[in-house]
Amino acid sequence: MSAPRTPAEVVAELNDLTVWFPSPAGMVRAVDGVSLQVRRGETLGLVGESGSGKSTTGLALLRLVDPTSGSVRVAGQDVTRWSRRRLRALRRRVAMVFQDPQASLDPRRTIGASIAEPLVVHRLSDGRAARRRRVEELLDMVGLRGDLADRHPHELSGGQRQRVGIARALAGEPDLIVLDEPIASLDLSVQAQIMNLLRRLQRDLGLTYLFIAHDLAAVEHMSDRMAVMYLGRIVESGTPAQIWREPAHPYTAALLSAVPVADPQVERERRRIILSGDIPSPVDPPAGCRFRTRCPQARPECAETDPVLAEVDPDHRAACLFAGAAVRAMRSP
Amino acid sequence: MSEHVLAIEDLTVTIGTRRGPARAVAGVDWSVRPGETLALVGESGSGKSMSVLAATGLAPRSARVTGRVRLLGTELTELPEARRRRLRGRHVGFVFQDPMTSLNPVLTVGRQVAEAGEEHLGLTRRAARSRAVELLDLVGIPSAAQRVDAYPHQFSGGMRQRVVIAMALICEPDLLIADEPTTALDVTTQAQIVELVADLQRRLGTAVVWITHDLGVVAGIADTVAVMYAGRILEQGPVDAVFGAPSHPYTSALLAARPDPAAGGGDLVTIAGAPPNPLDLPPGCAFWPRCPVRGDARCEHELPPLVPVSAGHQVRTFYPRRVDEEAQ
Structure with a gap:
C-alpha cells in the first residue's frame, strides 16, 4: 500500500519485503515483495489462506524472522539490520498476540509473572509492589479479576488465557500490536467477546493493530483498511467496504x-x-x-x-x- | 419408523474422570432420513461429537452410554460388539476433522480406500483397487489412476480429506458422519468439500450427520439442525425455522455473535462467560448463568422441557413463543 492520502503518522512500514526460507525442496518464498504501512490509531487487516505469507509478514514487523530483502521501519527507524541487542528495544515498540494462548504462556509461571515479564525486561516499573499494581491494572483493562494474577494458565479458560495474552501485549505500552489469528482457536461466543475487547481497548488507549486472520468476516469487522494476501503477495487492498x-x-x-x-x-x-x-x-x-x-x-x-x-x-x-x-x-x- | 437411517432416543453419555463423572450427553433425541442432512451445532464441550460417537459405538471405554440407537431399524445397543462393528463398517462412513487420524501414513491412499471394500464388501484385491481409482476420481483427485499409488504426505490437506471421503464411500454407506470435516481447511477448500459432499449426496442418496460449530456451513448444507449446549439439545428443527425464527436465547445469540459485513462495524452481541464445566453442571437450565433473558427461579432450579414452537421445531424453555401463532 503506497502513500497515504491523509498525513496520519506511519507507525510501521514494510517496503518491498521478501522473506525466503531454505528448504529441501528449494527456496520457500514465504513473503515475496510486500509493501504496507500501518498508521497510528488504525487497524490494518491482513487476510489470506494458509501459505499466503500473512503470518510471516507479521513476524517480520517484530524482526522475529529476518528479511531477505526490502526494509522494515518502525516508529521512523529502519530496523531491518538491527542487531539482536538493539532488537530488545523494538520488542517493546511492537508487541504480539498469538493464536494459541496456551502455547504462548509459560505453564509453570503464574499469570501475574507472565504479564510482568515485559515490565521487568524493559524496566518499566520499580519494585514488586509497583509491578503487582500494574499487573492488576492490566488484568482489569482486559476484563479479568486482579486475583487471577496468582493462578496458572491451566486454571483459565481459552478466552481468559487470550485476555492474559492481550494484557501482556499491553504491558510495554507498544506503538503497534500484531494480532496473529487472535480468535481462531476460540469458541464462537468467546470470539465476539475478544473482538469487542480489542476494539474497546483501541478506542480507550489509541492502540494501533495489525490484525492477521484467515477469517474474512472478522477482518472486515475489525479493520479500517485491509489487504488480501495470496502466495506471498498482497493482491488487493482497500477499505473493508470496498473489498466487500x-x-x-x-x-x-x-x-x-x-x-x-x-x-x-x-x-x-x-x-x-x-x-x-x-x-x-x-x-x-x-x-x-x-x-x-x-x-x-x-x-x-x-x-x-x-x-x-x-x-x-x-x-x-x-x-x-x-x-x-x-x-x-x-x-x- | 424404519425409514430413518439413524435414530437415537434418550441418549445419555457419562464419562468417568479422575474428578468424578462428567455428563457429556444427556437425553438427546434425533434422527436422520435417507438423502437428508442433519447438522449438529454447538461450542466445544456441547456433546455434539460425543453423541454421534456414542451412537455408533465409538465412545471411549470410560464412557457409560444409555438410550436407544436404531441403525436402519436394528437396535444397536442390544448387539454384541462384533456385530455392531460389522454393521457400522458396512453402512456408516466417517470423515473426521484431521484426515491424518483416518489415514495410515505408510500405506498408499489406494490401498487404504480399497481395504474397506475388501473387508466389508468382499471385493477381490483387484476389484477393490479399480473401485478405489473410480472413487478417487469421483471425489476430484486429479489423475486418480496415477495417484492411487501415492502416500498421504504427498497430498495437500484438502486432497487428503477427499481421500478420506473416498474411503468413507467405498461401501456405499447409507449414512455419512462428518465431524468438523472442513474446520482445518482453508475457506476456498471448504467450499470445494461442501460442494463435493452435497453432490455425492444427491447422486447416492446418502444420509449425512454433519457436526460443526460453523453456522454458515450449517445454513448451506442442513435440512434439519440441532443446537447443543452442555450435553443437551436446546433447539432443533428445519434449518429455515431455526435460523429464520430462533426461539432459544442461545441460538439467537450465536447467530448474532458472528460479524456481518453487510451490517457495519458496531459492537458484536456477546454471551457473557464460558460454557459450564461438565463435572459441575448447574441444576436447572445449563445456559441460565449466561442467559441474556435470565427467566426466573424456575429456570435456575428446574430443567426446562423441549417443547414445540412450530412444525418440527422444538425449543428447550418454560416460556415458548409460538412462532406460528405470532405469524398469523
Whole structure:
C-alpha cells in the first residue's frame, strides 16, 4: 500500500519485503515483495489462506524472522539490520498476540509473572509492589479479576488465557500490536467477546493493530483498511467496504463467495465461485500472475506479466491485469 | 419408523474422570432420513461429537452410554460388539476433522480406500483397487489412476480429506458422519468439500450427520439442525425455522455473535462467560448463568422441557413463543 492520502503518522512500514526460507525442496518464498504501512490509531487487516505469507509478514514487523530483502521501519527507524541487542528495544515498540494462548504462556509461571515479564525486561516499573499494581491494572483493562494474577494458565479458560495474552501485549505500552489469528482457536461466543475487547481497548488507549486472520468476516469487522494476501503477495487492498462491495481481484471475489453466511435462503440462492485445485507451492510460484493457475478468468497475457498493485479507485488497489472486469465476468450468470 | 437411517432416543453419555463423572450427553433425541442432512451445532464441550460417537459405538471405554440407537431399524445397543462393528463398517462412513487420524501414513491412499471394500464388501484385491481409482476420481483427485499409488504426505490437506471421503464411500454407506470435516481447511477448500459432499449426496442418496460449530456451513448444507449446549439439545428443527425464527436465547445469540459485513462495524452481541464445566453442571437450565433473558427461579432450579414452537421445531424453555401463532 503506497502513500497515504491523509498525513496520519506511519507507525510501521514494510517496503518491498521478501522473506525466503531454505528448504529441501528449494527456496520457500514465504513473503515475496510486500509493501504496507500501518498508521497510528488504525487497524490494518491482513487476510489470506494458509501459505499466503500473512503470518510471516507479521513476524517480520517484530524482526522475529529476518528479511531477505526490502526494509522494515518502525516508529521512523529502519530496523531491518538491527542487531539482536538493539532488537530488545523494538520488542517493546511492537508487541504480539498469538493464536494459541496456551502455547504462548509459560505453564509453570503464574499469570501475574507472565504479564510482568515485559515490565521487568524493559524496566518499566520499580519494585514488586509497583509491578503487582500494574499487573492488576492490566488484568482489569482486559476484563479479568486482579486475583487471577496468582493462578496458572491451566486454571483459565481459552478466552481468559487470550485476555492474559492481550494484557501482556499491553504491558510495554507498544506503538503497534500484531494480532496473529487472535480468535481462531476460540469458541464462537468467546470470539465476539475478544473482538469487542480489542476494539474497546483501541478506542480507550489509541492502540494501533495489525490484525492477521484467515477469517474474512472478522477482518472486515475489525479493520479500517485491509489487504488480501495470496502466495506471498498482497493482491488487493482497500477499505473493508470496498473489498466487500466491489472486490477487484478474482481471488478476493472467490474468497468472498466461499465464506458461508448463516442464512439458509442466501446460501441456497448464491452462486459460489469454486476455485479448482490448491494453492501452488511457494517454492515455485507460477510465472506472471501467481493466481492465474486457479483463476477462472485467466488469459494468455496473465502468464507473461506479473501484475503490480495498481489503483482501481481512490485507496483501493488490485494486482490484476483485468482488475474489475474479471470479477464482473465471474459474477455474471 | 424404519425409514430413518439413524435414530437415537434418550441418549445419555457419562464419562468417568479422575474428578468424578462428567455428563457429556444427556437425553438427546434425533434422527436422520435417507438423502437428508442433519447438522449438529454447538461450542466445544456441547456433546455434539460425543453423541454421534456414542451412537455408533465409538465412545471411549470410560464412557457409560444409555438410550436407544436404531441403525436402519436394528437396535444397536442390544448387539454384541462384533456385530455392531460389522454393521457400522458396512453402512456408516466417517470423515473426521484431521484426515491424518483416518489415514495410515505408510500405506498408499489406494490401498487404504480399497481395504474397506475388501473387508466389508468382499471385493477381490483387484476389484477393490479399480473401485478405489473410480472413487478417487469421483471425489476430484486429479489423475486418480496415477495417484492411487501415492502416500498421504504427498497430498495437500484438502486432497487428503477427499481421500478420506473416498474411503468413507467405498461401501456405499447409507449414512455419512462428518465431524468438523472442513474446520482445518482453508475457506476456498471448504467450499470445494461442501460442494463435493452435497453432490455425492444427491447422486447416492446418502444420509449425512454433519457436526460443526460453523453456522454458515450449517445454513448451506442442513435440512434439519440441532443446537447443543452442555450435553443437551436446546433447539432443533428445519434449518429455515431455526435460523429464520430462533426461539432459544442461545441460538439467537450465536447467530448474532458472528460479524456481518453487510451490517457495519458496531459492537458484536456477546454471551457473557464460558460454557459450564461438565463435572459441575448447574441444576436447572445449563445456559441460565449466561442467559441474556435470565427467566426466573424456575429456570435456575428446574430443567426446562423441549417443547414445540412450530412444525418440527422444538425449543428447550418454560416460556415458548409460538412462532406460528405470532405469524398469523
